[in-house]
Amino acid sequence: MKKVILGKTNIEVSRLCFGSLTMTPFQANLSVEEGAYLIQYAYDKGINFIDTAEIYENYIYIKEALRGIKRNDYVITTKCYAYTKKMAEESLELALRELDTDYIDIFLLHEQESIHTIRGHFEAIEYFIKAKEAGKIRSIGLSTHRVAGVLAAGEVDEIEIVHPIVNKYGIGIQDGTIEDMLNAIKVIHDMGKGIYAMKPLGGGHLIKEVEEAFNYVKNIPFIDSIAIGLQSKVEIDSNINLLEKGFIPENLKEKLLKKKRKLIIADYCIGCGRCVERCRQRGIQVIDGRAIPNENCILCGYCAKTCPEFCVKVI
Incomplete structure (x- = not known):
């Protein structure tokens, strides 16, 4: 598989980046052995890049x-989500310990919204800069669901890599359109920031x-690279074909179609009810302050486009 350098780093x-959230108990609930096997399988196929997070609680799979x-x-x-030196140190030491590694290649501040949130996290950034100097981190960056978050990265030299939402309908972008997001990404890419996109299928809705x-x-x-959730050999092979050939062979399509998918609502749902208003099938309702899908759901994905928190996903 073709390799690229992320921005001005030497990484x-x-x-294709292995999105690892989907294998966890939060979604597919694979065993550690199953998840580790898939990571190794993808590596043997040329995928040498994995995306995780402290909140995913899946370091053991990668270890x-x-x-x-x-x-x-x-x-x-x-x-x-660290915003103090102490929190940043604890997060880094946790990752090093649970992954059983001497260094983390890329450490991101999770879900940054704007230059204001970056400033609010700058004590953590300063710690990560020192950790980078000590060889414990190779590069520092941020993930974001917002155009403002992408543009903010351009104001901070220490932010070298950005992980934004990119899909053709802009599902999950919280403060603009896909055109706005692409314009912002181009600006910071031209500055030398490395870019790897998330949610190319809009959280499963595409x-x-x-x-x-x-x-x-x-x-x-x-x-530069595209992170996509992978939870089976069929999905790995299909996405490699998409990357290298632009299509999925029919035999793999047939296997993908056999997978029983479901709608899940993240636990940070605010119960705003926009998804309920959008659903023509009456397939979702708010119960006790949280959206819950029901037997009428047809997995059309229209509700996801209205969710301000990007809580609605198909797995």
Whole structure:
């Protein structure tokens, strides 16, 4: 698989990044052995880049997988919400310990919204800068669901890598359109920031148009790599085909269609009811302050476009 350098860093990654949230108890609930096997399988196919986060609670999967992977050829990104030196130190030491590694390739501040939130987290950034000087981190960055978050990265030299939402309908972008997001990404890419996109299938809602949706993101010239959730060999093989050939072979499509998918609502749902108003099938309702899908849900994904918190996903 083709490798690229993320921005001005010397970090070389595959064009496809293994999104690891989907294998966890929060979604597919794979065993550690199953998850580790998939990470190793993807590595053998050329995927040397994995995205995780402290909140995913899946370091143990990656630690197990690293037993069969050449560490200096593998790139690990993790994220945390730290905003003080103490919190940043605790997050880094947790990641090093639970992954059983001497360094983290990329450490991101999770879900940054604007320059104001970055300033509010700058004590953590200063700690990560020192950790980078000590060789415990190779690069620092941020993840964001907002155009303002992307643009804010351009104001901070220490932020080298940005992980934004990008999909053809802009599902999950909280403060603008996909056009706004692409304009912002191009600005910071031209400044030398490394870009790896998240949610090319809009949290699973674009699965029915997977080839068109994936190719849309793949063909954006200022995106270095694409993170996508992977929870089976079929999904790994299908996404590699999408990246390298632009389509999924029929035999893999048939296997994908057999997978029983479901709508899940993240536990940070605020119960605003916009999804209920949007659903023409009466397939979702707010109960005790949280949206809950019911037997009428047809997995159309229309409700996700109205969710201000990007809580609604298809797995």
